[in-house]
Amino acid sequence: MNRNQNSLFGVAALFDSPDDILNAAKKVQADGYKNYDVNTPYPIHGMDSAMGFKASKMGYVTLFFGFAAATFILAFMWWALAVSYPLVIGGKPFFALPAFVPITFEFTVLTGVLSTVFGMIAVVFNLPFNNHPIHDTNYMKSVSSDKYGLVIEAEDPLFEENKVVELLKSLGSKNIELVYNPEEEKFQIFQPRFLVFLAIIAVLTAGSTYITLNKFMYLPPFDFMLNQNKGVSQEESSFFYNKREMRTPVAGTVAREYIPYAYTGETDPKEVLSNPLLPTKKVLELGQKKFLTFCSPCHGNYADGKSRLMGQFPPGPTLHSQRIINFSDGQIYNVITNGFSIMPSYKRQITRDERWAIVNYIRVLQRAQNPKPSDFTEIKEINKESGKNVPN
């Protein structure tokens, strides 16, 4: 839209009844005008067809943003709750679709509505303009209360001021006004009065939010949830005989899936403990990870006693000594579980399966230091198969 300052925007005419405005719109449309608009205080049925409107394209904007929002929010919830930070909520699967549907629905509707509103503002105001020339005219005041108005814009190729005025008069308009483009685009947003208004709104909103959340919420009846008749840990109980609010489990209680270690203090449980895990690739990778985390600081990355804490801490022995090679799996497991000499117990840090995986990994390290002749032939064969040319 060309907005030359102070140039004629169009001719606005007021009509008294919905029938008049319908007839006027039909006539103006029939005369071939393109750039005209009708303003009425309420929607008038049949106006769309009188003005020759085709179905609005606005729906596609809403559709696009609605689907985009639904896709985005579903993908986001999937990523947040099933991939990035999986949380068990109410025993449901991580990707609990039924629980996500209300959020998806709300987000779709919200985005659809907002995109429609902003899209309409963009089209109607012809952004970046934030004002329409017929704003702040007497014409606008009338059509917002009890009159029906029609504007023919000067941009229209058929526009001739006298002809248009005559046409509108002949259609029965008693009040015809020439509307000019505003002298200067007034950005009312930056008027001091408006800024003060915004500031007051901000203070009021923030203040009422603060008071609601920090004061009201602690007054009855909103504090019923806070003042429940329930036991709180670390507080004195007036109910239980030993005045402890938290109950201790019955002696001998064991957590689910936890298998207690029966050989605490015994030095040689090799007869009864056997390794439940096979040295598969997965187990060895787990063992390597745990070994490097918990064992390597003292025993070294290759279990040879050359650790990165050498000299700062009593050194851990090499695990390649004949004595330890002769250890049974159960004995190594026992050492990790109960500790040995100054080595502390690791049963709280490392789970049962992880300990057995470490045992398997230690066996791999030992075998690597003391290979059997058959290992070399195996390596050669593997290299031959994979096409690598490695000496020996």
Place this chain on the structure above:
Amino acid sequence: MSQIESGYVKKELPKSLGTIGAILLIAGIALGITSYLVDPARAAFSYLTSFIYLICIGIGSLFLVSLEYAAGAVWSVPFRRVSEFLAASVPFFIILVIPLFFSMHNLFIWTNPIAVAHDKVLQQRSTYLNIPFFVIRDVIIFLIWTAFYFIIIKNSRKQDVSADQKLTSRNIKFSIAFIVIFAFTISVISFDWLMSMTPHWFSTIFGVYLFADSVWVALAVLTLFSVILTERGYLSPKIRSDHYYSLGILMFAFTVFWAYIAFSQYMLQWYGNLPEEIVYYVHRWTGVWKYISLALVITHFIVPFLLLLPRGSKTNPGMLKFAAIWIIIFQFLDVYWLVMPSMVDNGFTYSFSWIDFTFPLAVVGLILWLFSVLAKKNNLLAVGDPKLKRSWEFHI
């Protein structure tokens, strides 16, 4: 208000409509009786499915008629008589329900004294779930519906001749009363005939579920009949795409409404996961029902939603007919889905049977036959209605 002004000329519907209806009705009844002789328990479940389906269409149509009166709707006046004809099955409910009263021991476990003696929950519910109270309240409900049907329909037909505005204002009062009573009674019907098949299960929204179903299918049948009748010139030539659009958008609205209600019920019970509640969905998620449940989401919501979403399809008669037929078929699937999995609760195992096809034939036959009989005697357009003239000027 003359008939010429509305452009309506009374034309006889083709005789074949009534003949086809009568043949389907007789065939359905004959096959239905055979099926009762072959397998009375299975036939009872099939019969209940078709009976609920007929209730949905009949009482839903009467609701649409009263909704037009109560809301003062203008656009739907040309279609009102079609809805009135489709509601003509309402007086037959009281007869059609009799076979069900005789097979209650097959349908409801709570009618079995031995089962109740071993079940504390059923004992406590026996104040509501006992045979005399059940029969009495349902008979009363069907009588009330029949009374409202005759009052509203009679006033409407009288107006064709007298064009008396007082008849409209009288019908408005009856319609408002009917809508209030309907909200209550449709819940009772849904609780009695559908919910009590799984007597431990309960859902307070269930009445709304059946309401959504019934209005949805009533709208679809109305749309199908109206579009076909208009296209063949039995209604007024003044019916335009604006009227069609309103039918389409109502169908669309009730598609979404059904999904909203069905999902609300599902999500709460899925989240709570309480044994007495979730059993309803467990039965509908075992075996073949899992696929029917999933199919229902697609056929009962997603497909009609996408079909009716574009503005163009709501003004396109062909598209409207397709959507209406689609809805009529898959609404039956929904009722089937409500009834059949509950066979497990009553000690039967579900398997698909030819019996399921017999009673729907009778439903279709009854509706067609009643329509043709009534269309012979009465105008297909409410020519005396004071709102009719405004209806021709209806614009969206």
